[in-house]
Amino acid sequence: MPNVALVQGASRGLGLAFVKRLVEQGEYSTVIATCRSPESASELQKLVGSHASRLLLLKLDVTDTASAQATASRIAGDGITLDLLINCAGVLHSPEGLQPEKRLQDVSIEHLEQYFRINAIGPLMVAKYLAPLMARRSRAVIANLSARVGSIGDNRLGGWYGYRASKSAQNMFTKTLSIELARTNPEIICVGLHPGTVATELSAPFSKRVNPEKLFSPEGAAFKLLNVIETLTPRDTGKVFAYDRTVVPW
Numbered sequence: 001m002p003n004v005a006l007v008q009g010a011s012r013g014l015g016l017a018f019v020k021r022l023v024e025q026g027e028y029s030t031v032i033a034t035c036r037s038p039e040s041a042s043e044l045q046k047l048v049g050s051h052a053s054r055l056l057l058l059k060l061d062v063t064d065t066a067s068a069q070a071t072a073s074r075i076a077g078d079g080i081t082l083d084l085l086i087n088c089a090g091v092l093h094s095p096e097g098l099q100p101e102k103r104l105q106d107v108s109i110e111h112l113e114q115y116f117r118i119n120a121i122g123p124l125m126v127a128k129y130l131a132p133l134m135a136r137r138s139r140a141v142i143a144n145l146s147a148r149v150g151s152i153g154d155n156r157l158g159g160w161y162g163y164r165a166s167k168s169a170q171n172m173f174t175k176t177l178s179i180e181l182a183r184t185n186p187e188i189i190c191v192g193l194h195p196g197t198v199a200t201e202l203s204a205p206f207s208k209r210v211n212p213e214k215l216f217s218p219e220g221a222a223f224k225l226l227n228v229i230e231t232l233t234p235r236d237t238g239k240v241f242a243y244d245r246t247v248v249p250w
Helices: 013-025 042-050 065-077 109-133 161-184 218-231
Strands: 004-008 030-035 055-059 084-087 140-145 188-194 240-242
Touching: 004 013, 004 109, 013 030, 013 042, 013 218, 030 042, 042 055, 055 065, 065 109, 084 109, 109 140, 109 161, 140 161, 140 218, 161 188, 188 218
Parallel strands: 004 030, 004 084, 030 055, 084 140, 140 188, 188 240
Antiparallel strands: none
16 A cells, blocks of 8 residues: 655645655655645645655645545545644744733733644644544554643743643643544554754744754754654654654653
8 A cells, every 4th residue: 555644734844844855755655735725835836746646735724624624535535545644734923913922911812712723723623534544554643743842841931821832732632632543543653743943934033042053944854853753653652752752741
């Protein structure tokens, strides 16, 4: 059977780097790239042009349940079984005014809802519709892009209420999902992945003080995380791993 990987949130940054790496390394016979607006994803369009036989581009908006359902139906209709699902979509700040909170007085219901909807609920809803398409009797991996700041035990600086809490909630969803999925497929692995600080639009406003040796390119981060994914076993399911394969504490 062919190996199939799907990257959700693939239009830019780390998601795009995952797609490029997966297509280039050749381990997966088919790579499915999904994003909110495929028609405006110019880099993905170029990749499809160069790898039309192996790369499929589909629409998937993590904030739209109907979109996730439609994508799952399209994949199921093609008889495709997924071996790897990487959830990349996430938000830390936005031009519309979303910013990590520095103090309690910066917290707002609207911004908290946006953090949770995209960072925590989004990946879970994607799993709801795509997990049934994962390989059932062999190794399969669901990897959710998490962040060390979602660790309760590692929180030493405070602030960033919404982003921290949404990533912490995502980690709990990952753990809970790992327990349920293992009941029907003992070989399935469901983990969170911390990529470190990556030079993308998401981290750009906050990476000035980062040691250059700890600021990774999207391509370098994708390479490290795919290496982590390759080494995972069912014993690792439910955990959150950093780019160097160390376990991120709860």
